[in-house]
Amino acid sequence: MATTVKNRPDAVPRPAAGARRGRRPKGDAQSSRRLAAVLLSPTLLVLALVVGYPVIAGFRESLYSRGQQLDADGFVVEGERFVGLDNYTAVFSGDRGDAFWNAFYNTTFFTVTTVALETVIGVVMALIMHQAFRGRAFVRASILVPWAIPTAISGLLWRWIFQHDGVANAVLRQQVLWTADGLESKIAVIIAEVWKTSPFIGLLVLAGLQMIPREVYEAARVDGAGPLQRFWRITLPLVKPTLLVAVLFRMLDALRMFDLPAVLIGVNKDSVETLTMLSWFEANNVRYGSAAAYATILFVYIAVIAYLFVRLLGADIIGQAKQTGKQRQTRKKAKA
Amino acid sequence: MTAVRAPRAAARPAKPWPARLRGALPYAGIALVALYCLAPFYWMVISAFRRPQDQFDNTPVPVRWSVENFTAVFGGNNDFGRALLNSLIVAGTTTVLTLVIGVFTAYALARLNFPFKNAVLGIIIATTMFPGISQLIPLLKLFTDIGWINTYQAMILPSLGFALPLTVWMLTTFFRQLPFELEQAAMVDGCTRGQAFRKIIVPLAAPGVFTTAIITFIAAWNEFVIALSVVNEQQMQTATVAISKFTGISGHDQPFGTQMAAGVIVTVPLVIVVLIFQRRIVAGLAAGGVK
Numbered sequence: 130m131a132t133t134v135k136n137r138p139d140a141v142p143r144p145a146a147g148a149r150r151g152r153r154p155k156g157d158a159q160s161s162r163r164l165a166a167v168l169l170s171p172t173l174l175v176l177a178l179v180v181g182y183p184v185i186a187g188f189r190e191s192l193y194s195r196g197q198q199l200d201a202d203g204f205v206v207e208g209e210r211f212v213g214l215d216n217y218t219a220v221f222s223g224d225r226g227d228a229f230w231n232a233f234y235n236t237t238f239f240t241v242t243t244v245a246l247e248t249v250i251g252v253v254m255a256l257i258m259h260q261a262f263r264g265r266a267f268v269r270a271s272i273l274v275p276w277a278i279p280t281a282i283s284g285l286l287w288r289w290i291f292q293h294d295g296v297a298n299a300v301l302r303q304q305v306l307w308t309a310d311g312l313e314s315k316i317a318v319i320i321a322e323v324w325k326t327s328p329f330i331g332l333l334v335l336a337g338l339q340m341i342p343r344e345v346y347e348a349a350r351v352d353g354a355g356p357l358q359r360f361w362r363i364t365l366p367l368v369k370p371t372l373l374v375a376v377l378f379r380m381l382d383a384l385r386m387f388d389l390p391a392v393l394i395g396v397n398k399d400s401v402e403t404l405t406m407l408s409w410f411e412a413n414n415v416r417y418g419s420a421a422a423y424a425t426i427l428f429v430y431i432a433v434i435a436y437l438f439v440r441l442l443g444a445d446i447i448g449q450a451k452q453t454g455k456q457r458q459t460r461k462k463a464k465a
Numbered sequence: 466m467t468a469v470r471a472p473r474a475a476a477r478p479a480k481p482w483p484a485r486l487r488g489a490l491p492y493a494g495i496a497l498v499a500l501y502c503l504a505p506f507y508w509m510v511i512s513a514f515r516r517p518q519d520q521f522d523n524t525p526v527p528v529r530w531s532v533e534n535f536t537a538v539f540g541g542n543n544d545f546g547r548a549l550l551n552s553l554i555v556a557g558t559t560t561v562l563t564l565v566i567g568v569f570t571a572y573a574l575a576r577l578n579f580p581f582k583n584a585v586l587g588i589i590i591a592t593t594m595f596p597g598i599s600q601l602i603p604l605l606k607l608f609t610d611i612g613w614i615n616t617y618q619a620m621i622l623p624s625l626g627f628a629l630p631l632t633v634w635m636l637t638t639f640f641r642q643l644p645f646e647l648e649q650a651a652m653v654d655g656c657t658r659g660q661a662f663r664k665i666i667v668p669l670a671a672p673g674v675f676t677t678a679i680i681t682f683i684a685a686w687n688e689f690v691i692a693l694s695v696v697n698e699q700q701m702q703t704a705t706v707a708i709s710k711f712t713g714i715s716g717h718d719q720p721f722g723t724q725m726a727a728g729v730i731v732t733v734p735l736v737i738v739v740l741i742f743q744r745r746i747v748a749g750l751a752a753g754g755v756k
Contacts, residue, residue, distance in 0.1 A: 165577045276683065370638055370642070423598075
């Protein structure tokens with residue numbers, strides 16, 4: 130083989146067969162760069178087509194107005210018309226401004242409350258499942274049930290539970306109007322959302338927990354660490370990368386909440402109106418321009434939150450990748 | 466795993482009372498978790514089996530069991546069997562495609578060094594945060610132009626948009642936690658990078674890959690807004706869309722009984738999928754060298 134000839138005498142001795150890659154760092158870096166390009170391109174291509182293009186097209190849409198309108202002289206104008214930032218200024222002014230800030234508040238409120246509750250409940254669930262030996266299969270199957278139910282169906286289910294003469298009121302012996310427009314409906318949405326999605330976090334954290342070597346716990350126990358200490362000093366740090374990804378995805382998902390409040394309470398209800406619902410309502414009324422404007426504002430809001438999250442908490446997600454890379458390089462140099 | 470556990474269990478009887486309590490605690494925990502997860506689901510099942518005229522009873526078990534709600538699901542002009550098949554095709558294809566594409570990308574992100582790696586990571590995570598609503602309208606327009614309305618690809622392609630980044634991120638996290646030394650050792654022993662990937666990384670990563678498969682499949686199966694928008698023929702509707710369009714036979718304001726029955730039917734394939742993959746996960750963990 131050609132590469133065998135290229136081997137320098139000081140290289141680590143190894144069988145010649147299959148040794149296609151040069152030991153020299155430069156050649157390796159080049160080939161891994163080419164390999165990376167090949168491996169990444171399908172993903173990037175698909176994402177550019179199904180996510181990149183629509184968002185750009187949507188932004189363009191937000192600068193246009195369509196449908197029948199009266200122009201300055203009172204004539205009816207049909208079709209698309211460039212309106213610049215009019216769609217955006219309209220969002221923030223008057224009645225629609227109130228509706229926007231209400232939806233903005235609801236979106237933020239739902240995200241903060243549901244994700245906080247989900248994280249705590251999810252981690253507890255994962256710890257319980259990890260502790261349990263008999264019955265783990267059963268509990269894992271049951272934990273997957275709420276999450277396996279499609280959001281639209283779970284919305285219907287909770288609407289059924291929260292009926293005025295439904296089972297929730299029967300259990301509480303109260304007459305709460307859950308699905309009316311008020312604070313109760315906010316609570317109903319939070320309960321339904323947390324029920325449905327905390328298993329998602331539980332499942333991911335469990336997968337992370339199972340990656341932790343048992344010996345680490347043994348060693349800690351020998352060194353006299355109590356259960357709480359083991360949780361804070363071992364479990365949490367080691368599970369953190371998995372947990373951070375789970376929480377980040379939940380946050381991004383909660384920020385664009387739509388199906389659940391729409392099915393459970395209804396569209397156009399002040400108490401549960403989210404930004405996506407507002408945008409959907411506009412699109413449903415064929416006001417694509419302002420729908421796209423709402424969507425773009427939501428997009429920017431989500432981008433800011435995600436950026437802050439990665440910057441403040443997830444910094445070591447990417448830092449980990451760098452560290453692994455550095456270790457590799459030093460190891461390679463040591464071998465060369 | 467039980468073999469590893471055994472010595473510790475044998476050591477316990479030394480402290481009888483707290484040990485027994487500690488032994489019972491996990492079961493209490495399990496019971497609590499199962500109750501939390503299953504109680505609403507139980508209510509869905511029970512409501513599905515009530516007779517339509519008893520629908521508003523709040524007894525924990527139906528006074529009179531009935532499958533009337535289930536026959537209503539498949540009866541009339543609902544064509545729910547076809548809807549289930551559509552869901553299976555769309556969700557299955559999405560899962561296979563994202564896994565095939567995602568495994569390679571995640572491997573590159575977790576293992577290889579290349580310029581703009583952080584930029585690529587950034588792009589992939591950025592795509593997850595794009596609100597679906599802003600993706601929908603332009604794609605709908607595109608699909609109308611190229612005649613893709615009422616096709617499977619019109620549902621599958623947009624689903625890749627939310628499934629792929631999720632898959633890549635989860636796989637990357639899993640791959641990073643794998644012992645890279647083993648791969649390096651295999652390469653020192655004469656494996657090519659491809660061989661090292663196939664023979665060392667893939668078996669070790671299997672639990673993570675299967676967890677990812679479950680998550681992707683369920684996310685695709687539960688997809689609602691895209692399928693609702695790019696399809697207007699009943700023949701091509703997925704199950705979730707079909708249920709949302711149920712109209713009550715009895716003419717009540719909302720056909721809760723029929724919808725609960727349909728919900729039960731929709732979750733059964735998922736429970737089967739979960740059970741199949743779950744065994745693989747447990748086997749993979751028991752045999753895996755990740756410990």
